[in-house]
Amino acid sequence: MDRLLQRAEKTYGRFERGQLPHPPEDLLQAVGRLLDLTTDEYTTMWVHARGHRPVQPLASEVGTTVPANWQDACDGQKHMMYVTDSAWRVLAYNSAFADMFAERRVPRNTARWMLLTEEARRTLLDWQTAWAPSVAAPVRTAFAENPDNEALKELDNDLRQDPIVGPIYTQGQDASIAPDGVDRRLHHPLHGPGLAKMVASAPFSAPGARAVIVIFEPDSDGQRSDLPHPP
Structure with missing residues (x-):
């Protein structure tokens, strides 16, 4: 040996x-x-x-997939639910989560969508002061923990190069690690403005992955029940 x-x-x-x-x-x-x-x-x-867990997984592919049961869990959840890997690539989601996006096109990577798209900057209210700093912080932390992860390396580079989110990403002091118990305002495409209450957990089978449930409560005066449900 x-x-x-x-x-x-x-x-x-x-x-x-x-x-x-x-x-x-x-x-x-x-x-x-x-x-x-x-x-x-x-x-x-x-x-x-x-006396502690490994900082990095043994193999680079660890954390890039989750058991199929997680899709079943998403499908059985009435609130928005999605699962991402350690680089925020979407692994599973439910129909309620798809409703969040234009033409129900779920992004391949939630961090990229939240930080780099105009759609997110319109949808996520108080984007510059609330959403962007709290999303950028865990991305910085994940890349610091896994500097050899190619997906995180590419995401880190793209965020640094972006003229809008770059300063927030590189100079931000937000210490947020996971969106567990966090409340943020957003403008839902179907239900208008309201409060998104987030609950996060981590699948044991995929180190670095995260499962997030978003409980959306529309403003009483902003609900848009007249809009049809997309096909």
Whole structure:
């Protein structure tokens, strides 16, 4: 094992017996790849070896998919619900969420839509002071944690280059990590202006992924029930 891990003699034996205090991260990564550990096995090893979960997944593809049951969960939710991966790419969503967008075209990436499109800047009320800073913060954090993630690297570059959101992204001080328990105002295409109450969770099978439920409450004087439901 030591030869395969390119380590000094007896290193793996000491690690396996718990005699290697605070083993280095590169050793844990090497052991995980050599033994082809699952995400749960790799996480358990880190927790016992270093007292916390791994900062980065063992494989780059981890977190890019979720079990099909998450689509079933979205379909069974009456409120808007969607699931994204660690780079905010949409993995699952329900019909109520599709209603949020022009011609019900759900974006491939929610962070890109919220931060870089004119549609979002019209739909998300108080975009510059409320939505943009709170969305930019977790993107910055995710990229800092996973600088080798190509999707996050591309998103980071595009946000920095954008003349409108660039200053918010690079200079913002918002410390938001996830939209759990956050209330924001938006203008729903079907129901007009109102309050979006967000509840967020994290699928255990996909590190970095997030599942978000948006509970929308239209303003009492802004509801637009006269509009037909899109096909």
